[in-house]
Amino acid sequence: MAALQLYNTLSRKKDIFTPLDPAHVRLYACGPTVYNYAHIGNARMAVVFDLLVRLLRTLYPKVTYVSNITDVDDKIIAAARESGASIDEITKKYAQVYNEDMKALGVAAPDIQPLATTHITHMIALIEALIEKGHAYAADGHALFHVPSFPAYGGLSGRSRDEQIAGARVEVASYKKDPADFVLWKPSSGDEPGWDSPWGYGRPGWHIECSAMAQTHLGLPFDIHGGGADLKFPHHENEIAQSCCASGAEEDLSAFAKMWVHNGFVTVEGEKMSKSLGNVVLVHDEIAQHKASYGQVIRLALLSAHYRKPLDWNAQILHQAEKLYEKMTRALETLKDVPVDETVKEPDTAVLAALCDDLNTPLAFTKLGDVLGDIRKAEDTAQPVLKATLLNTLSLLGITPEDSFAQEAGSNGDNGWIEALLAERTQAKTDRNFARADEIRDELAAKGITIEDTPSGPIWRRV
Numbered sequence: 209m210a211a212l213q214l215y216n217t218l219s220r221k222k223d224i225f226t227p228l229d230p231a232h233v234r235l236y237a238c239g240p241t242v243y244n245y246a247h248i249g250n251a252r253m254a255v256v257f258d259l260l261v262r263l264l265r266t267l268y269p270k271v272t273y274v275s276n277i278t279d280v281d282d283k284i285i286a287a288a289r290e291s292g293a294s295i296d297e298i299t300k301k302y303a304q305v306y307n308e309d310m311k312a313l314g315v316a317a318p319d320i321q322p323l324a325t326t327h328i329t330h331m332i333a334l335i336e337a338l339i340e341k342g343h344a345y346a347a348d349g350h351a352l353f354h355v356p357s358f359p360a361y362g363g364l365s366g367r368s369r370d371e372q373i374a375g376a377r378v379e380v381a382s383y384k385k386d387p388a389d390f391v392l393w394k395p396s397s398g399d400e401p402g403w404d405s406p407w408g409y410g411r412p413g414w415h416i417e418c419s420a421m422a423q424t425h426l427g428l429p430f431d432i433h434g435g436g437a438d439l440k441f442p443h444h445e446n447e448i449a450q451s452c453c454a455s456g457a458e459e460d461l462s463a464f465a466k467m468w469v470h471n472g473f474v475t476v477e478g479e480k481m482s483k484s485l486g487n488v489v490l491v492h493d494e495i496a497q498h499k500a501s502y503g504q505v506i507r508l509a510l511l512s513a514h515y516r517k518p519l520d521w522n523a524q525i526l527h528q529a530e531k532l533y534e535k536m537t538r539a540l541e542t543l544k545d546v547p548v549d550e551t552v553k554e555p556d557t558a559v560l561a562a563l564c565d566d567l568n569t570p571l572a573f574t575k576l577g578d579v580l581g582d583i584r585k586a587e588d589t590a591q592p593v594l595k596a597t598l599l600n601t602l603s604l605l606g607i608t609p610e611d612s613f614a615q616e617a618g619s620n621g622d623n624g625w626i627e628a629l630l631a632e633r634t635q636a637k638t639d640r641n642f643a644r645a646d647e648i649r650d651e652l653a654a655k656g657i658t659i660e661d662t663p664s665g666p667i668w669r670r671v
């Protein structure tokens with residue numbers, strides 16, 4: 209098995225990934241706050257962690273990937289006030305849009321996608337534990353984490369105390385004991401969402417949400433915590449402070465998550481994306497303006513730079529992604545009538561090795577180009593193996609060239625890919641991963657295949 213190495217923000221070096229439990233790898237990535245359409249920067253995070261999950265699934269028998277939905281937040285309240293829609297309508301709509309848009313980019317649904325609002329009891333319990341251990345205090349309807357109570361604070365981002373205070377952009381608040389202290393709970397007024405708590409009617413701060421959801425669904429510690437680089441400080445620093453201090457592990461920053469993986473920023477034609485510049489690229493618009501397979505092109509473009517480097521979104525990377533996508537589609541077309549060698553279960557070794565080296569996608573795409581070149585030159589007898597390798601490799605990369613599959617689905621030839629998906633669905637159901645099972649059913653339905661579950665197993669037919 210190839211050894212996976214990942215750059216760990218906490219240790220500031222590439223570490224060999226050693227799962228806490230090799231039989232069950234567990235990871236968490238901060239999901240979206242749902243009040244608007246996802247932009248290309250949000251999508252980069254989703255695609256990068258989807259790729260990491262696919263890679264982990266190739267290497268380990270069981271992976272649980274949790275990525276949350278933040279459905280209580282001041283930005284959501286503001287969006288509701290502005291639009292006149294209810295908070296519930298806003299969050300339901302944008303959570304659904306987010307999932308649909310990410311699906312178009314080949315992002316598989318997380319195994320668990322918890323909602324912040326269904327974890328309030330656990331958040332309150334965590335805050336109570338922090339207060340009891342002297343790491344937090346109640347003041348003026350708020351509960352606050354007291355940063356000086358945790359000397360290791362700042363260990364993830366490496367920020368000095370002055371930078372912490374400046375970066376936290378704290379409002380001058382008389383109830384804070386220290387300017388770096390951050391909110392765990394705050395009061396809600398009449399029209400704001402709220403819950404009863406020991407500190408009065410109110411709502412959680414954003415950071416405590418992830419601490420509660422990650423612990424609920426993965427247990428502590430877990431293997432990998434991910435997110436965009438912009439979340440390192442203060443969000444991830446605060447998650448570590450809350451979770452380590454609540455569990456009495458003040459000395460060990462890895463007592464929450466062993467590894468911290470962060471993806472880089474996205475700029476648009478050399479500029480920072482911002483509303484004021486009017487250059488925010490929304491995934492929803494990009495998909496709506498192009499044919500269905502364009503989601504795959506966006507995915508390839510998002511993965512064209514190494515995930516830790518900044519990615520500049522411009523016509524050139526999209527053009528290159530389109531060319532690579534066309535090459536894959538052509539290769540699959542030449543193999544249309546070739547059966548898949550079912551004994552080949554592995555993706556291409558060189559592509560896998562590139563991904564195992566801290567998700568080196570630029571190198572993986574070069575190696576994928578070699579596979580596509582081999583297909584052009586291959587003898588007939590070698591093609592079934594090459595086709596199987598190519599399909600396994602594309603599946604690892606999360607690429608599904610729609611046109612070719614549609615043609616295959618319409619032919620009476622090779623049905624291996626349907627069987628493979630059905631087998632994966634059966635396994636997903638056994639693992640109680642119903643989100644993935646449903647997703648496979650939808651994926652097949654989109655290609656005109658219906659599934660009927662019978663006592664002797666699932667049967668499929670074309671409609």
Ligand SMILES: [Zn+2]
Pocket residue numbers: 237238239418443447
């Ligand atoms: Zn988070």
